Amino acid sequence: MRSTGIIVEYNPFHNGHLYHFNQSKESSKADVVIAVMSGNFLQRGEPAIVSKWARTKMALLSGIDLVVELPYKFAVQQAEIFALGSVYLLDALGCQSFCFGSESGKIDTFTRTIDILQKNHHQYNENIKKYMQSGISYPSALSKSFKELGLGEEYLDLSQPNNILGYQYVKARNHLHSKMEALTISRKNANYHDEDFSSSTIASATAIRKAIFDENDTLKIQQYVPIATFNELSNYKQVFGILHEWERYWPYLQYKLLTSSHEEIAECYEVEEGIEFRLIREAEKAVSFQDFMEKVKTKRYTWTRIQRMCVHILTNTKKTEMKNEHRYPEYIRLLGMSANGRNYLNEMKKSISLPIISKLSAFQNEAVQLDIKAAKVYSLALKEPKRKHLLNLEFAQPPIQIGKREA
C-alpha cells in the first residue's frame, strides 16, 4: 500500500483541510493518508480547542486513515524543530511522500531555495545577525535577510507562514536523508491569520475559532467545516461544557509567575535574555491573558514565540527537559485509524522501528512524561468531575477506530 503523510493541527478540521487532504491523496496517488497531529498544545503556543480525541475523530470521519500524535517536545516548538519531528515520524511510518500546503504551491521553489541558501550560507547568516541586532524578531530577520540576497521571483517568499513551514519540512527531509518525495499544493483562499470569512466555503481556522468563541454561535461556521467537525465540536461542548482557550489557563500561568523566582522562570524552555523579569512584572498587573500578552509583547518577540514560552512556563517545562540527547521522537502515539489505516499498520508493523503506543497506560517511558504533564495541565481547564474524566481518557483511551469490520 502506498502512503502519503500530512502535518496538521486540525484546530478544528475545516474545508481547507479537507481540500488539502483530497489534493494530497490525488497528487501522491497514495492508498493511505497519514496525519501527524499536534496534541493538547499547538505550535503557535495555544491549547487546542478540543481534545486530541475529538480532533482525531473529525479527521477520520473526513477520510484520513491514520492519526498519530506529534509529541509535545516537537509540537510546541519553532518551525524547524516542529518540522524535524513531524517529518521524522512520517518517514518512520513508511510514507513514500508527504504533502503540504503552501502559498507558493510549487515544489521547485522549495528545493531551489534550500540549495541557494546553502550556497549563500555565509552572506545569509551575516544578514540575519545584522537584522537581529537591530532588534526585530527572528522570523522577520530571516525573511529580510533572504530578500536582501536579491534572488528574484523563482525563489520562495519566506515572509509567508506556510512557505516557511514547507521550507523547514523539505530541509528536514534532506537532513534526515529520507527517501520521501516532497509535494506541495497551493493553499486555497484563506490566509492563515485571516479573521474574516472571505470565501463561501473556505475560511481559516483562526476565523473559525474566532466565530466559535466570539459569537458563541457555532451555527455560523457550518458552511466552513465538514459536518463531522460541527458534530464533534457540539458534542465536546455538551460533554465537557467548554472549548479550551488560553484565558482558561491564565489563572494558572498568572499564579505560576507570581509565585516563582526569576531564576525559576528563567529555567523554563525558551525563556531567554531576561524576559522573565518582564513576564513576572506584567503578570501582576494583567487582568487577562490577552491583556498580559499585549503588555509583554515587544518588537523582538513575535506573539507566537511569547505564547509558546507561556505554554512551557504553564507546563513547567525546563530547558534541561527539552535539550537532552534525543533529537528525534522516540515513540509513535497512535490516536486513531480507519479500516484502511489498520490494514496499512498491520502490513507495515515489522518495518516500523519506533514503539507504537496504542494506550498510554500500557507504556512506561521517560520520553512520554512531557506529554503526560501537558495532558494534566490541559485538563485543568475543566471542573470536576470533567477534569478527571478527560485526564482518564489520556491514559485509557484506545485509538479511535471508524469503519470497524463487523464481528
Add this chain to the structure above:
Amino acid sequence: MRSTGIIVEYNPFHNGHLYHFNQSKESSKADVVIAVMSGNFLQRGEPAIVSKWARTKMALLSGIDLVVELPYKFAVQQAEIFALGSVYLLDALGCQSFCFGSESGKIDTFTRTIDILQKNHHQYNENIKKYMQSGISYPSALSKSFKELGLGEEYLDLSQPNNILGYQYVKARNHLHSKMEALTISRKNANYHDEDFSSSTIASATAIRKAIFDENDTLKIQQYVPIATFNELSNYKQVFGILHEWERYWPYLQYKLLTSSHEEIAECYEVEEGIEFRLIREAEKAVSFQDFMEKVKTKRYTWTRIQRMCVHILTNTKKTEMKNEHRYPEYIRLLGMSANGRNYLNEMKKSISLPIISKLSAFQNEAVQLDIKAAKVYSLALKEPKRKHLLNLEFAQPPIQIGKREA
C-alpha cells in the same frame, strides 16, 4: 502608658475574643491592648476568611488599640516558632505583659511545667523519641511523653491546644529574657475545634466559620459575634463577592503539584520524609481540597501540619527561605490603631528598635518578600478586577484608623 499584648488570628473576631480582650485589659491593668495578628494565612495552614484589613477593623471596633501583623515566616508555623515571633514583637512594642487564653487558666501551671520539663529534659526527650518512632504525630508524642513523666494535676494538660500555645508563649518569653509578665485567663465555653454552637453567646471560630460557609446564612452567627464582625463580613462579601477558604486555592495547589517534580516539591518548607510522592500522587486523583486532605492524611501527620505544608507549597515557600539566619521578626507591620493606640506609638516610637511599616509600598526589604508573595497568592481567589483591587490594598493601604481626631 501601660500596655499588654495578645496573640490572635481573629478568623473572625467573635464574642470569645471579646471576652479574652476584656479580661486581658482588666487583669493586666493596661491602658493599651496590642494584638499581634496573623496575616493572609494562619497558623493552622488556612487562608483567613477575610483580608487582614477587615479583620483589623473588627478588632479596632471591638476595642483593641493596636494591630500589628505577624509575618508569614512566623505565622504559618508550628506552635514554637509562631510563639517566638509573636512574643518577640510584643516585647519589641514595649508591652509590660501579655495575656493568653488557656484551658488551664492558671499561670503557675505554665511556669511550673516549664521548670519541671527542663529538669526532666533527658527523660522527656527519650519518651518523645520513643513515641515518634511508633509512628504517631509530634503533638501526640509530646503530650504522651509528658503524661508518662507522671507529674500529676498541678502541671499542664499538654493535650489541650491552648495550653500548648500558652506553654510556648511563656517558654519564648523566658528564652528571649523578656521582662514581660505572662498572664493567662481561663477560656470560656467553646473548645477550639467545636463545630456546634454550644453556648448562647460564645462559639468557637471553627463553628462560626462552619456556619458562614455551610449554611450560607450569616444571620445565624449574629449572636456569637460583635456587630462589627457581622458588618465587616457582610461588607467583605459585598465588595469582594466571596469569603476565602481552601477550596478556592485548590485548583492552584493541584496545578502546582501536577506540574512540579518530586524534587521541586521536596524543596518546599515542611515537606519531609518523602511525603512529596504521596502529595503528587493524590493530587491527580482528588476532586477537591477536602478530598485531597483525606487521601493524604496519615497517623504520623496531623491535619494541621499537612495544611501548613500545603500553604508553603501553594506559596512556593522554600526551606532555604524559611531557614535563614534571621530567627526573629525584622519589622513591625502596622495594620491599624485607635486614637489611644496612636498616642501610645507616638510615646514609644523612639524606644522601638524595629522599623515600623505603615505602608508596604514605601518599604523595600528582602524580609517582606514572603508576605508579599502570600498576599499575591491570597488575592488569586478573586476574579478581576477584585483580585487587583485586593492586592493593591496590600501595598497602598495605610493603617486602619478609628477614632481619628477631627481636623
